[in-house]
Amino acid sequence: MSQKKAMLIDLTLCVGCNACQSACKEENRLPPNEEKHLSLTAYTALDKYNDLYVRRLCQHCDVPTCVSVCPVGALSKTEAGPVAYDAEKCIGCRYCLQACPFHVPKYEWSSTKPRIQKCKFCAPRLARGLPPACAEACPTGATLFGDREELLIEAARRIDAEPAKFVHRIYGKDDVGGTSMFYLSPVPFEQLGFDSRMGKTPMPMLTMSALSKVPNVLSVGGVLLGGVWWITNRRAKVQAFEASQKKDPTCPPEDKP
Amino acid sequence: MKIPGLPRITGWHPIATTLILAGAMAAFARFNYGLGATTNLSDEFPWGLWIGFDFLGIGLAASGFTIVAAVNLFHAKEYEPIVRPAILTAFIGYLLVVLVLIIDLGRPDHFWHPLVMWNPHSVMCEISWCLMLYTTVLSLEFAPIVLEKLNIVSPIKWIHAVSLPLMIFGVLLSTLHQSSFGSLYLIVPNRLHPLWYTPLLPVLFFISCIASGISMVILESLIFARGGRDLLPTPLRANLAKIIAVALAVYSVVRVQDLLTRGAWHELTTLTYYSLAFYAELLIGFVLPFAMLLLERVRTSRLGLYAATLLVVVGFAFNRMNTAITGLEHYPTQTYFPSLIEVFITLGITAVGFSAFSFIVKYLPIFEPVVAGPRPRKEVVTGRPEPIFIAREGGDLESR
Ligand code: SF4
Ligand code: SF4
Ligand code: SF4
Numbered sequence: 048m049s050q051k052k053a054m055l056i057d058l059t060l061c062v063g064c065n066a067c068q069s070a071c072k073e074e075n076r077l078p079p080n081e082e083k084h085l086s087l088t089a090y091t092a093l094d095k096y097n098d099l100y101v102r103r104l105c106q107h108c109d110v111p112t113c114v115s116v117c118p119v120g121a122l123s124k125t126e127a128g129p130v131a132y133d134a135e136k137c138i139g140c141r142y143c144l145q146a147c148p149f150h151v152p153k154y155e156w157s158s159t160k161p162r163i164q165k166c167k168f169c170a171p172r173l174a175r176g177l178p179p180a181c182a183e184a185c186p187t188g189a190t191l192f193g194d195r196e197e198l199l200i201e202a203a204r205r206i207d208a209e210p211a212k213f214v215h216r217i218y219g220k221d222d223v224g225g226t227s228m229f230y231l232s233p234v235p236f237e238q239l240g241f242d243s244r245m246g247k248t249p250m251p252m253l254t255m256s257a258l259s260k261v262p263n264v265l266s267v268g269g270v271l272l273g274g275v276w277w278i279t280n281r282r283a284k285v286q287a288f289e290a291s292q293k294k295d296p297t298c299p300p301e302d303k304p
Numbered sequence: 305m306k307i308p309g310l311p312r313i314t315g316w317h318p319i320a321t322t323l324i325l326a327g328a329m330a331a332f333a334r335f336n337y338g339l340g341a342t343t344n345l346s347d348e349f350p351w352g353l354w355i356g357f358d359f360l361g362i363g364l365a366a367s368g369f370t371i372v373a374a375v376n377l378f379h380a381k382e383y384e385p386i387v388r389p390a391i392l393t394a395f396i397g398y399l400l401v402v403l404v405l406i407i408d409l410g411r412p413d414h415f416w417h418p419l420v421m422w423n424p425h426s427v428m429c430e431i432s433w434c435l436m437l438y439t440t441v442l443s444l445e446f447a448p449i450v451l452e453k454l455n456i457v458s459p460i461k462w463i464h465a466v467s468l469p470l471m472i473f474g475v476l477l478s479t480l481h482q483s484s485f486g487s488l489y490l491i492v493p494n495r496l497h498p499l500w501y502t503p504l505l506p507v508l509f510f511i512s513c514i515a516s517g518i519s520m521v522i523l524e525s526l527i528f529a530r531g532g533r534d535l536l537p538t539p540l541r542a543n544l545a546k547i548i549a550v551a552l553a554v555y556s557v558v559r560v561q562d563l564l565t566r567g568a569w570h571e572l573t574t575l576t577y578y579s580l581a582f583y584a585e586l587l588i589g590f591v592l593p594f595a596m597l598l599l600e601r602v603r604t605s606r607l608g609l610y611a612a613t614l615l616v617v618v619g620f621a622f623n624r625m626n627t628a629i630t631g632l633e634h635y636p637t638q639t640y641f642p643s644l645i646e647v648f649i650t651l652g653i654t655a656v657g658f659s660a661f662s663f664i665v666k667y668l669p670i671f672e673p674v675v676a677g678p679r680p681r682k683e684v685v686t687g688r689p690e691p692i693f694i695a696r697e698g699g700d701l702e703s704r
Contacts, residue, residue, distance in 0.1 A: 116491060118428035119414075119421040138417050139410020141350035142428050146491045153347050154410070156340025161410040244494045254427055257487040257506050261430065265476055272377055272472045279379035 052128040052173060053195040053227040054182055055202055056102050058239075059212060060189035063100040067091055070184030074169065087153045090166035091181055094240060099232075101239050102190065104181075105130060105151045105166040106219060107227035110249035113143040113152060121163075128195070128227045129168035137163060148223055148245050168227065195227065202229050224249025320655045327652010330645040331407060339410060342645040352629065353642035354408040357650050359485055359624035361401040361657075363509075364617065366517025368394020368442060369478035376471050383544075385535045388449060388670045389528070390521050392661065395442040400657045402435060407649060427487045434481035441474040449668050483510040489627065498568040499582045500631035508559060515551035516620035518544055519613035526610050528671050535671060542603040548616060549597035556590045581622070581630045589619010 065081055071091050072079050082089035084103075091104035107130045114122045114130060121136035122143060139161055143152045155161035169179035177183070182192035191198065202217045218230040223245050230236070237243040334342045345352050371390035374380045406415045418432035445467075448460045463470075486509030489496050502508070522544055525535040536544075563569045572579045593615040602608030633639045642650075665671060 112491060115423075115425040116428060118423055118426045118432055119417040120423040121421075136414075136417060136421055137411060138414040139412075140408075140428055141345075141410065142426070142488075144347055144350040145495070148494055150347075154350065156346065157338055158340075159336070159338040161338065161340075242494050250491050250493075251425060253490045253493065253503070254487060255425070256503070257484070257490060258425065258427060258430065261480060264480055268476045268479060269472055272373070272475060276377045276379075276468065276472070279377070283379045283381070 050194040050196070051126070051227070052168075053107075053193065053198045053229060054179070055191040055193070055198040055229045055231070057189050057191070057205065057231045058099055058101060059231065059233050060187045061093075061100045061102065062187055062189070063093055063095065064186060065093060066184045066186055067102060067181035067190060068093070070180040071166070074172070074180035075167070085151065085153060085165075087155060087164045090164070096234075096239050099234065099239065101230075103149075103151075104228065105168070106149055106223075107166075107168050108223055108249070109225040109227070110223070110251055112146045112148055112223070112250040115251035115254065116142040116146045118142065125170065127170070127173055129170040129173065131167070131170060132163055132165065134162040146250070148242065148250055198229060202231055205231060221247045223247070224252075320659050323648075323651050323655035324659070325652075326648045327650075327655065330648035330652065333645055334407060334649065335412070342643060344640060344643045344646065348638055349632065349640040351632075352640055353646045353650055354404050356625045356628040357404050357653075358401045358408075359628055360621055361397045361404070362482065362485060363513040363516045363620055363624060364520045365394040365397025365401075366478065366482060366513035367521040368397075368445075368517070369475045370514055370517050371521060372445070372471055373475045376467075377475065382540055383536070385671075386521050386525055389524050389535070389665075390517075391442065391445050391449075392664060392670055393520060393524065395439075395446045396657050396660050396664075398435065398439045398442055400653050402439060404650070404653055405435075427484050427490075431481050431484050431488070434477045434484065438474055438477040438481065441470055441477065444470055445474070449670065453668050479510065482513045483507065485509055486627075492632075495632055496627070497571075497578050497631040498566065499563070499571050499578055500627045502562050502566060502568075504558065504562050505627075508555065508562075511551055511555045511558065512620060512623060515548050515555065515616055518548050518551075519616040519620075522548075522609060522613045523617065526606055526613075528665065538604050541609060542600075545597050545603040545609055545612070548613070549594055552590050552594040552597070552616070556586065556594065559586070559590075577633075578630065581626050585619055585622040585626055588615060589622055590616075593619065 068081065068089060068091050069079065071077070072088070075090065077088045077090075080088075082092055083094075085092050091102060094101040094103055107124075107128055109124075111122065111124055111130050114120075114124050117137075118140060119136045119138055121133045121138075123131050123133070125131050139154075141154060143163060144154055152163045152165045154163060169177075169181075172179060178192040182190045185191075191201070193201070199217065199220060202220075206213045206215055206217070212233055213231050214233065214235055216232075216236065218232065218236050218241060219226040219228050224247065230241075232239060330342070339345055343352065367390040371383060371387055375383045375387050406412050409415055418429050419436065423429045444463055448463055451457070451460050483506035486505035486507070489501065489505055490503065493501055522541060525541065528535065534541075563572070572582065593612045596602045596608065596612040596615070599608070602612055629640055
């Protein structure tokens with residue numbers, strides 16, 4: 048697993064046959080009915096925009112928002128690329144549902160021991176050196192599996208070869224810090240339900256700016272408050288002494304460590 | 305002097321009992337049938353009323369650290385009489401919030417996981433830690449009151465010995481998690497409505513909790529004033545009111561300034577679901593009480609203060625609920641309204657809080673910090689608010 052894996056999804060090649068979803072459902076032993084949206088039983092689904100189909104699935108982000116928000120580390124980014132989930136750790140806070148910029152994780156609401164469900168990037172298959180089931184099933188090559196770096200080169204090559212056919216952008220190359228799913232599209236991504244408000248900065252950075260202040264608050268704040276106490280206490284003591292001794296009689300006998 | 309509308313409501317006990325029972329039944333349902341069947345939460349709206357309640361509870365319990373800091377770190381000793389009510393409020397508030405959080409978790413049986421499985425990048429993890437540590441601090445700050453009552457002295461000394469670092473630690477923890485509740489939303493710029501989403505969320509959450517926390521103690525000190533015997537002399541209360549006014553002013557300025565610089569004020573030029581919610585929040589909770597508190601007359605009158613601090617608390621509730629719910633709705637296609645079970649659990653737990661407060665106040669020396677002496681009367685209470693049972697010793701009624 049030296050190389051990070053990824054998938055290149057070329058929207059111009061997708062014919063909407065739904066083979067990816069069927070293969071995924073078979074691989075993950077999910078009910079085989081066709082679904083239009085991501086759900087507990089559909090880790091991937093096709094969104095239709097006029098004559099274009101957009102495959103939705105977990106993007107397996109490089110700096111995944113879901114991983115960063117999970118308080119217990121139930122989600123983790125593995126070296127090969129997949130963002131893995133460990134239900135044994137999950138406390139069910141649903142922060143990942145709230146935070147994932149692609150609205151990917153789904154929750155087993157009807158269970159009393161609920162888990163998250165989402166695309167697993169076929170981690171077990173990858174470990175055996177196989178491509179994900181969906182990529183293998185794709186009849187047109189619209190979903191191409193490979194090494195991240197190589198796929199980026201391939202995507203750039205396709206744009207170069209037919210500059211009129213594509214918008215000149217590889218979605219996922221550096222969006223929200225880069226993902227494992229690259230999209231090529233003939234129309235601007237904003238028209239295809241890709242959220243234009245998300246920039247290139249990984250979302251976790253937004254929180255880090257606040258979290259990174261925690262040690263400061265603790266150290267500087269501690270010293271500051273201690274100092275304030277010392278000063279005001281001294282002042283109070285001086286005043287008290289000047290008046291006469293009238294302090295609480297609780298402490299004397301015991302400790303003075 | 306009487307304060308109108310005091311909460312010695314006739315029939316409070318039956319009401320509280322009903323609420324608590326209903327809440328318990330609702331909680332039973334929630335644990336037996338899962339979140340899906342009992343709440344209106346969904347993949348699109350994974351957090352709802354309960355998270356809002358947590359925000360509220362924590363914010364209103366902020367008195368715990370502000371007053372403790374003022375009295376014990378800044379040596380504003382004249383405020384000593386409200387330290388215990390403040391600590392009690394905070395203690396109960398935090399316990400309830402922790403309870404609600406656990407009910408809210410999909411896997412309540414895993415609630416202890418954040419303590420052993422860390423993720424330093426997660427605000428939620430930081431909050432869990434702060435909540436746990438601060439609740440411990442509060443219980444240590446609260447313990448002497450109980451021990452004193454039971455006449456167990458030795459642990460008190462022990463606690464006193466560590467009380468300074470303890471208090472400092474508590475204040476720092478509070479600063480952290482009060483603001484961190486705002487940081488929770490830093491990561492959803494694409495979801496939270498621009499009227500509420502701002503990088504300054506943690507700062508705004510912190511400033512507003514100071515106003516709401518102090519308002520809460522003022523309210524308590526007024527409510528439990530028992531006729532003429534005030535907990536705090538009028539000038540001191542007026543000073544607290546000034547602090548609230550300052551916090552409100554700072555908050556409003558930062559908030560408006562932020563809206564201007566981010567350009568989000570555009571959202572306010574038309575009347576929409578969101579702009580209405582925003583106006584309600586800012587005007588009721590911040591601008592109006594600020595204007596009121598500017599007046600000396602209001603600051604020194606009980607009725608005036610009562611109204612102003614109540615507005616602050618209500619506005620604060622608006623603000624937190626707007627951040628947690630309204631701002632995340634996509635009106636009108638995707639809205640959220642809590643289910644009855646969610647509401648009942650919330651009400652039930654709130655009732656537990658109020659009952660616990662009045663129970664503890666009755667049996668522990670909360671409102672008379674100096675002498676652990678006579679304990680308050682019982683059940684006669686349910687009748688008329690004031691006059692009858694002011695006959696507390698030394699209660700120079702109808703004065704001041
Ligand atoms: S798309 Fe969402 S769930 Fe998937 S890795 Fe990124 S943040 Fe996590
Ligand atoms: S719901 Fe589970 S996986 Fe998601 S953030 Fe919470 S603990 Fe982590
Ligand atoms: S990578 Fe695997 S789990 Fe993910 S959509 Fe493809 S087949 Fe399904």
